[in-house]
Amino acid sequence: MKNILIVGSGIVGITTAIKFQKSGYSVTIVDKSEPGNACSFGNAGVLGTSTCTPLSMPGIISDIPKLLFDDESALTIKASYLARNLTWFSRFLAESKKRNVSKSAQAMRLLNGPSVILYKALAKEAQCESLIKNNGYLHLYENSDVYHASKFAWTLRSQNGVTFEDLSAPEIRDLLPSVSEKIRHGIYVESDGHCINPKRLVDKLFEYFTSLGGKYLCTEAHLNKTSKSKLEVVSSHGVLNYDKLVICTGSSTKKLLENIGYSIPILPERGYHLSLKNPNVKPAMTIMSGDYKYVTTLMEDGLRLAGIAEFGAEKSAESYEKVTNKYLRLVKRMFPAIECDDASLWSGCRPSTPDSNPIIDKLSNFENVFVNAGHGHTGLAGAPRSAEILFDLVEGNPCEATDMFNENRF
Ligand SMILES: Cc1cc2nc3c(=O)[nH]c(=O)nc-3n(C[C@H](O)[C@H](O)[C@H](O)COP(=O)(O)OP(=O)(O)OC[C@H]3O[C@@H](n4cnc5c(N)ncnc54)[C@H](O)[C@@H]3O)c2cc1C
Secondary structure, eight states: OOEEEEEESHHHHHHHHHHHHHHEEEEEEEESSSTOOOOGGOOOEETTTTTOOSSSSSTTTGGHHHHHHOOOOSSSOHHHHHHHTHHHHHHHHHHHHHHHHHOOOOOHHHTTTTTHHHHHOOOOOOOOOOGOOOOOOEEESHHHHHHHHHHHHHHHHHHHTTTEEOOOOHOOOOOOOTTTTTTEOOOEEOOEEEEEOOOHHHHHHHHHHTTTTTTTESSSSSEOOOOOSSSEEEEETTTEOOSSSEOOGGHHHHHHHHHHTTTOOEEEEEEEEEEEEEEEESSSEEEEEETTTTEEEOOOOOOOEEEEEEESOOOOOOHHHHHHHHHHHHHHSSSOOOOOSSEEEEEEEEETTTSSSSEEEOOOSSEEEEEEOOOGHHHHHHHHHHHHHHHHHTTTTTGGGGGGGGGGGG
8 A cells, every 4th residue: 555645734635635545545644733723724615616717817917006005905915025036926927918817717617616516525425514505606896897897707707617697786685685785786606605614624524534544643844855856754753754745735835845945836825814703694605895805704603704815914913903904894894784792813824826726746856746735715615626636646647637737837
């Protein structure tokens, strides 16, 4: 039986581990923390089968002043961070060309499209089916200009096989009586779903993995180059043996690989969620504010708002206060009568690549070393399909999708 060592037990590591363990490999996961404690803890739970619009879209170049200097922008970039990571950001901007966007969208749809089906099957095996909902995704717009400008994104979705329905203002209010009168346009995607507790999902999948015989070591992994093409994994448990090594370390991947002189284009992108406990507004479906680019998901422990993203931002009391107030302002604008008992902010880093798609590949120059990381804004949705693509690659049966996620595309 072949030994697979997987570094990282976020949603990507755990879905990858299950895929290999179920297929007859002997899998050990190594994580410096408990499973699902990093980015996979705090996502918005969206299983966006329809999500295929990359972050770098046509027109982003004219948004640069806003990204750098406007605190109200959903996405911000610290100027000093941009200067330190010029190669990554140049590539990010280059990805906004229509031809590139069309390729990225295809790849995103391939990963995210089957997410609800794959999670329903996984959750059934792991006996946590109630965590997965299939209640759709409602995109709402106040500003008609923003709504009309979103046409390119909706055409992209449509070209990738997504079906959706335009809703009139009265139809929106029938669905969501508590929504603001300011909301004028809506687009509903019925096929999308969400997970009502992303951390509990990882916990249940981890339990399932161990019930299949999978092993887990809580320790930090370090990489050493022992020859031109060989890597050893060093930990507090000594050197860890493997036949195949898979790196699923999310936003830490760049740093981990830098130690062996390997550069991979995955930057940490800070995100925040605000959790509102006992809200009096409980939308069944996920809601996206098209105007302010944040999402609202009803979780089992309250309403979760997410979407603010920052490159180069550090955690600080000041930024926590600023982001909390911003979310509270925005949600009041969407649901004027909203009330809750308590609001708490969480933050963590997304693993982001210039084209919003992960790297699922063998590391060039190294024997038996693979990577599945860089899922950006849609890693919850894309994880199970990315595990299948990686599995086929390791087995020596690369599928047609392999090229879309290889490292050489950058
Ligand atoms: C606010 C927010 C909202 C989001 N909303 C959504 C959403 O609605 N839908 C969606 O699909 N996606 C969403 N995402 C994105 C999604 O959460 C991520 O893409 C996904 O969680 C990445 O998973 P991962 O397993 O690659 O990384 P992580 O969850 O970060 O896991 C990486 C693991 O590697 C471990 N590790 C790192 N280095 C080492 C080392 N040297 N040794 C041992 N262990 C190590 C870490 O401890 C960690 O457990 C959101 C993200 C954020 C921040």
